[in-house]
Amino acid sequence: MRFGTVMRRRRAIALAGAGVVGVAGATAGVDAWLRASGDEPDNPAADAVPFYGEHQAGIVTAAQDRLHFVAFDVITDDRDRLVEMLRDWTAAAARMTAGKDAGVIGAVEGAPEAPPDDTGEALGLPPAQLTLTVGFGPSLFRDARGRDRFGIAAKRPPALADLPHFPGDALQPEISGGDLCVQACANDPQVAVHAVRNLARMGFGVVSVRYSQLGFGRTSSTSRSQATPRNLMGFKDGTANLKAEDGRLLDEHVWAQAGDGAPWMAGGSYLVTRKIRMIIETWDRASLAEQEAIFGRAKGSGAPLGKTGEFDEIDFSAKGADGQPLVPMDSHVRLAHPDHNGGARLLRRGYNFVDGSDGLGRLDAGLFFMAYQRDPRKQFVRVQTQLARNDRLNEYIRHVSSGVFACPPGVRGPDDYWGRTLFG
Amino acid sequence: MRFGTVMRRRRAIALAGAGVVGVAGATAGVDAWLRASGDEPDNPAADAVPFYGEHQAGIVTAAQDRLHFVAFDVITDDRDRLVEMLRDWTAAAARMTAGKDAGVIGAVEGAPEAPPDDTGEALGLPPAQLTLTVGFGPSLFRDARGRDRFGIAAKRPPALADLPHFPGDALQPEISGGDLCVQACANDPQVAVHAVRNLARMGFGVVSVRYSQLGFGRTSSTSRSQATPRNLMGFKDGTANLKAEDGRLLDEHVWAQAGDGAPWMAGGSYLVTRKIRMIIETWDRASLAEQEAIFGRAKGSGAPLGKTGEFDEIDFSAKGADGQPLVPMDSHVRLAHPDHNGGARLLRRGYNFVDGSDGLGRLDAGLFFMAYQRDPRKQFVRVQTQLARNDRLNEYIRHVSSGVFACPPGVRGPDDYWGRTLFG
Numbered sequence: 001m002r003f004g005t006v007m008r009r010r011r012a013i014a015l016a017g018a019g020v021v022g023v024a025g026a027t028a029g030v031d032a033w034l035r036a037s038g039d040e041p042d043n044p045a046a047d048a049v050p051f052y053g054e055h056q057a058g059i060v061t062a063a064q065d066r067l068h069f070v071a072f073d074v075i076t077d078d079r080d081r082l083v084e085m086l087r088d089w090t091a092a093a094a095r096m097t098a099g100k101d102a103g104v105i106g107a108v109e110g111a112p113e114a115p116p117d118d119t120g121e122a123l124g125l126p127p128a129q130l131t132l133t134v135g136f137g138p139s140l141f142r143d144a145r146g147r148d149r150f151g152i153a154a155k156r157p158p159a160l161a162d163l164p165h166f167p168g169d170a171l172q173p174e175i176s177g178g179d180l181c182v183q184a185c186a187n188d189p190q191v192a193v194h195a196v197r198n199l200a201r202m203g204f205g206v207v208s209v210r211y212s213q214l215g216f217g218r219t220s221s222t223s224r225s226q227a228t229p230r231n232l233m234g235f236k237d238g239t240a241n242l243k244a245e246d247g248r249l250l251d252e253h254v255w256a257q258a259g260d261g262a263p264w265m266a267g268g269s270y271l272v273t274r275k276i277r278m279i280i281e282t283w284d285r286a287s288l289a290e291q292e293a294i295f296g297r298a299k300g301s302g303a304p305l306g307k308t309g310e311f312d313e314i315d316f317s318a319k320g321a322d323g324q325p326l327v328p329m330d331s332h333v334r335l336a337h338p339d340h341n342g343g344a345r346l347l348r349r350g351y352n353f354v355d356g357s358d359g360l361g362r363l364d365a366g367l368f369f370m371a372y373q374r375d376p377r378k379q380f381v382r383v384q385t386q387l388a389r390n391d392r393l394n395e396y397i398r399h400v401s402s403g404v405f406a407c408p409p410g411v412r413g414p415d416d417y418w419g420r421t422l423f424g
Numbered sequence: 425m426r427f428g429t430v431m432r433r434r435r436a437i438a439l440a441g442a443g444v445v446g447v448a449g450a451t452a453g454v455d456a457w458l459r460a461s462g463d464e465p466d467n468p469a470a471d472a473v474p475f476y477g478e479h480q481a482g483i484v485t486a487a488q489d490r491l492h493f494v495a496f497d498v499i500t501d502d503r504d505r506l507v508e509m510l511r512d513w514t515a516a517a518a519r520m521t522a523g524k525d526a527g528v529i530g531a532v533e534g535a536p537e538a539p540p541d542d543t544g545e546a547l548g549l550p551p552a553q554l555t556l557t558v559g560f561g562p563s564l565f566r567d568a569r570g571r572d573r574f575g576i577a578a579k580r581p582p583a584l585a586d587l588p589h590f591p592g593d594a595l596q597p598e599i600s601g602g603d604l605c606v607q608a609c610a611n612d613p614q615v616a617v618h619a620v621r622n623l624a625r626m627g628f629g630v631v632s633v634r635y636s637q638l639g640f641g642r643t644s645s646t647s648r649s650q651a652t653p654r655n656l657m658g659f660k661d662g663t664a665n666l667k668a669e670d671g672r673l674l675d676e677h678v679w680a681q682a683g684d685g686a687p688w689m690a691g692g693s694y695l696v697t698r699k700i701r702m703i704i705e706t707w708d709r710a711s712l713a714e715q716e717a718i719f720g721r722a723k724g725s726g727a728p729l730g731k732t733g734e735f736d737e738i739d740f741s742a743k744g745a746d747g748q749p750l751v752p753m754d755s756h757v758r759l760a761h762p763d764h765n766g767g768a769r770l771l772r773r774g775y776n777f778v779d780g781s782d783g784l785g786r787l788d789a790g791l792f793f794m795a796y797q798r799d800p801r802k803q804f805v806r807v808q809t810q811l812a813r814n815d816r817l818n819e820y821i822r823h824v825s826s827g828v829f830a831c832p833p834g835v836r837g838p839d840d841y842w843g844r845t846l847f848g
Contacts, residue, residue: 066640068778073785113711119704120658120723121641121776124651174783190641193656193778197787201708208785214638214778216490217545217614227548232617234544280543284625287537299544352545354492354617354638355779359598361497361632363621 045187046126051097053410054267055255058131059372060244060347062223064185067215067351068192069273069368070200071178071403072207074140079150083423085206089134089199090417099127102198119201122194130186132195134418135271135405138162140179155422157262159270159375160406166388168399175211175275175401183271183370185349189214211401213275215351215368222349228302228310232278232352232365233396235295236302239310240337242347253345253379254372264421267409269372272380275353275401278366283396294392296331304333330392336383344379346371366397376404469611470550475521477834478691479679482555483796484668484771486647488609491639491775492616493697493792494624495602495827496631498564503574507847509630513558513623514841523551526622543625546618554610556619558842559695559829562586564603579846581686583694583799584830590812592823599635599699599825607695607794609773613638635825637699639775639792646773652726652734656702656776656789657820659719660726663734664761666771677769677803678796688845691833693796696804699777699825702790707820718816720755728757754816760807768803770795790821800828 045065049057074082092102103117141156142148182199184192193214200209219231220238224245231237242253251257258266283291292299302310306318306326316334318326327334338345349372354365373379388394408419469489473481498506516526527541565580566572606623608616617638624633643655644662648669655661666677675681682690707715716723726734730742730750740758742750751758762769773796778789797803812818832843 070781075785113713115709116658116712116715116723118658119656119708121654121656123654123658123724175780188641190654190776193640193776193789197656197704197708197789200787201705204705204709209781209787210785212778212781212787214780216617217612230545230547230614232543232545232621234540234542234547280621281625281628284543284621285539285628288540289537291540299540300547352614352617354613354636356599356638357494357633357636361499361634363624363633363636365617365621 043126046128048098048127049129049131051094051132051411052413052416054412055410056133056268056407057097057410058133058183058185059254059269059349059407060222060250061129061131061185062226062244063218063220063349064129064131064187065216065218066186066189066192067218067368068184068189068196068212069215069370070182070184070196070212071137071210072180072182072200072203073210074149074179074206075208076206077149079423081206082150083419085203086134086419086423087417088202090411091414092198092202093132093195093418094411094414096122096195096198097127097130097132099130102195102202119194119198121197122191125188125191128186128188128191130184130191130195132199133183133185133271133407135181135183135407136160136419136422137178137180137403137405139177143179150423152422155262155264157256157260157265157270157406159256159260159262159265159377160404161377163272163376163402163404164381164385166384166399168388168394169402170398170400171402172400177403178210178405180207181271181273181403181405189216213353213368215353217352219350219352219367220348222347231367232280232354233283233291233295234299235291235297236310237350237367238348239297239302242345249345250347253374254347256374260375262406265406265408269347269374269407270376271403271405271407272369272371272373272376273401273403273405274369274399276367276369277364277398277400279396279398280365281362286396293328294331294396296327296333305331328392330390332387332391332393335386335391341383341386342378344382346373346379346383372407467550470552472522472551473553473555475518475556475835476837476840478836479834480557480692480831481521481834482557482607482609483678483693483773483831484646484674485553485555485609486650486668487642487644487773488553488555488611489640489642490610490613490616491642491792492608492613492620492636493639493794494606494608494620494636495561495634496604496606496624496627497634498573498603498630499632500630501573503847505630506574507843509627510558510843510847511841512626514835515838516622516626517556517619517842518835518838520546520619520622521551521554521556523554526619526626543618543622545621546615549612549615552610552612552615554608554615554619556623557607557609557695557831559605559607559831560584560843560846561602561605561827561829563601567603574847576846579686579688581680581684581689581830583680583684583686583689583801584828585801587696587800587826587828588805588809590808590823592812592818593826594822594824595826596824601827602634602829604631605695605697605827605829613640637777637792639777641776643774643776643791644772646771655791656704656778657707657715657719658723659715659721660734661774661791662772663721663726666769673769674771677798678771680798684799686830689830689832693771693798693831694800695827695829695831696793696795696797696800697825697827697829698793698823700791700793701788701822701824703820703822704789705786710820717752718755718820720751720757729755752816754814756811756815756817759810759815765807765810766802768806770797770803770807796831
């Protein structure tokens with residue numbers, strides 16, 4: 001995030017390989033550049049988020065403003081190569097989230113003709129609160145042909161069940177699923193893109209990009225320090241989201257526990273992704289009254305219908321002068337509410353997207369929904385079953401991609417790596 | 425751009441239509457919301473850029489960090505409707521660039537069931553330096569079937585010539601051309617997207633979205649107050665760009681003059697767009713020495729090869745110990761330099777893009793090149809002819825879309841409108 005004054009990434013660049021100096025005489029220039037990097041304005045959005053910990057960062061971390069999500073197919077059957085890549089990824093992620101390069105930029109000593117170990121487009125940019133969060137899809141445990149390529153089929157968590165078909169689903173297989181996923185979030189899209197691109201580069205021969213998605217303007221706050229943002233329908237989204245400050249509730253609703261049937265997932269969480277295309281041209285021609293009745297909230301304030309403040313408790317029993325419920329029976333806020341879903345709650349972390357236009361004169365836009373939870377069978381599936389059947393909003397949206405991933409616990413330190421509890 | 429503290433858009437929302445209050449009781453909530461909007465931190469990136477002036481904003485305006493570019497087909501043959509839309513667009517653009525809604529959010533008095541005149545997703549966001557810049561494509565003057573639909577064929581500027589075919593062009597017609605274009609730039613993508621979406625909404629029945637493109641991390645600085653950003657090849661891009669401070673040079677190279685053959689364009693400029701896909705997986709496996717030889721600059725500092733500082737003058741005659749030019753004959757910086765193109769200069773204003781992946785395991789990423797100039801025939805076409813023939817970079821890039829647009833002079837005030845000098 002640049003702001004007139006440009007903040008520069010503090011990092012050590014190794015540009016001193018003999019080959020480079022010989023060609024470019026670049027060393028002195030880099031020194032000058034490094035000298036210019038000393039003074040950064042105090043800007044929390046530019047800071048680093050700790051990478052190591054009990055849980056992976058990027059789940060309860062206060063949601064950053066930009067997303068680059070990528071799903072990979074694993075294209076090798078060699079378990080050792082997969083694990084080696086996960087180790088390399090972990091080391092690179094620790095560096096990049098701290099605002100450093102993925103690896104040495106310049107020529108490695110003795111190999112002046114080697115490609116750089118970092119692609120360079122984030123040089124001079126701050127950490128920008130980059131988080132990288134990895135997940136394992138059901139197909140990693142047993143592929144479409146039924147093979148247990150990596151000897152982990154028996155460790156597949158019961159909670160990592162395939163999602164059922166929901167009414168109205170219009171899923172495109174080529175942008176659904178995936179053996180691995182990486183969620184990169186940052187306050188600068190170039191930092192998020194750089195991280196994903198370098199992981200893809202390092203994974204050459206082991207993984208292949210299946211699909212990727214850019215998002216902006218997060219649609220959920222995950223901390224009480226954040227105001228509730230708006231989705232592309234113009235409504236505040238995520239008012240009642242689980243938040244980082246909800247310690248006990250997080251253990252109940254977000255973090256997998258040792259007794260949940262897959263001990264290696266203790267401290268991890270399950271991610272459900274849904275790309276939800278909005279039919280915004282139709283939506284934009286609906287009246288404000290219709291729009292508010294569909295969401296069950298006022299568009300301006302975000303207040304539940306019949307209330308005045310965004311965070312006022314919803315009164316589902318209140319009726320208007322006409323005897324009808326103020327919050328309609330088929331409104332989104334009613335159908336999605338924990339009270340009507342056996343207490344099921346989600347930690348949502350979605351982003352708006354615009355992917356250009358669709359060739360039919362319409363913007364290809366909507367919500368890339370992401371939600372973390374302890375057990376999708378009891379949480380996302382329960383809520384979505386209700387929404388898919390009854391939500392009036394369905395007239396204006398289409399679910400076009402879907403994914404479910406087991407995100408392992410956090411990396412404890414430099415000797416640990418993403419997936420150690422599964423593969424180690 | 426949100427930063428922990430959320431800055432809210434100062435705006436008057438009319439949510440007081442009887443229909444709305446009746447349904448939602450929303451007024452009190454909105455009042456509370458407005459009260460919360462008073463204190464914004466002092467942040468230039470959140471400010472408004474003046475809309476009215478001699479030239480359109482968004483050309484020499486210090487380049488913002490985010491882009492939403494859209495090209496439209498005009499789907500009516502009715503000149504009056506087209507002009508009416510341009511008037512409506514101009515009024516909405518003046519409002520939105522000032523941080524206001526495109527129109528009244530709430531129900532219009534007497535029409536409680538009307539759709540809102542603003543889609544709402546930018547509520548609470550600051551102006552974020554939004555600029556909206558409009559351009560007219562060659563097909564507006566005479567369409568593909570040779571028709572002069574709007575009686576303006578005789579006014580087509582000589583400088584608005586169709587671009588020639590360049591060697592290596594791999595253009596996709598469905599993402600090229602366009603009767604009209606709008607360049608929306610802002611420091612918050614949601615603000616840029618909101619603006620384009622509302623113009624598209626207002627243009628219903630008159631225009632249809634032909635293609636649109638999101639970009640981030642501008643690749644050119646257009647003011648000396650900005651540091652040079654990096655493209656997705658990791659190199660600084662735009663070091664020698666024309667800048668806002670280059671007053672006399674701008675008249676010579678950027679602004680159309682009254683004597684140039686189309687008096688209605690005086691004070692306007694011509695925009696060339698090229699979507700340049702990068703073959704980044706191949707690029708990422710090239711050595712640093714190779715990469716630097718291709719650009720002719722050091723990757724870290726941006727210094728010309730053989731020099732030490734980014735802004736050092738390039739010495740095209742310097743030779744290395746091997747007797748070869750330090751800046752190779754087929755390097756990008758040499759071939760694109762004004763000295764080797766009859767003095768031709770451009771004001772570049774491009775953005776990086778990542779459009780997900782391409783279905784072949786690769787990121788679909790690159791540069792959305794945009795350049796403003798007084799006459800593309802003497803500027804872009806001249807430089808690109810040289811680059812297309814000889815640039816070593818061509819091995820790693822592919823031009824997949826192309827557009828050329830006449831961007832009229834600025835709107836002088838509330839009674840003026842985009843295109844008045846052409847249609848009025």
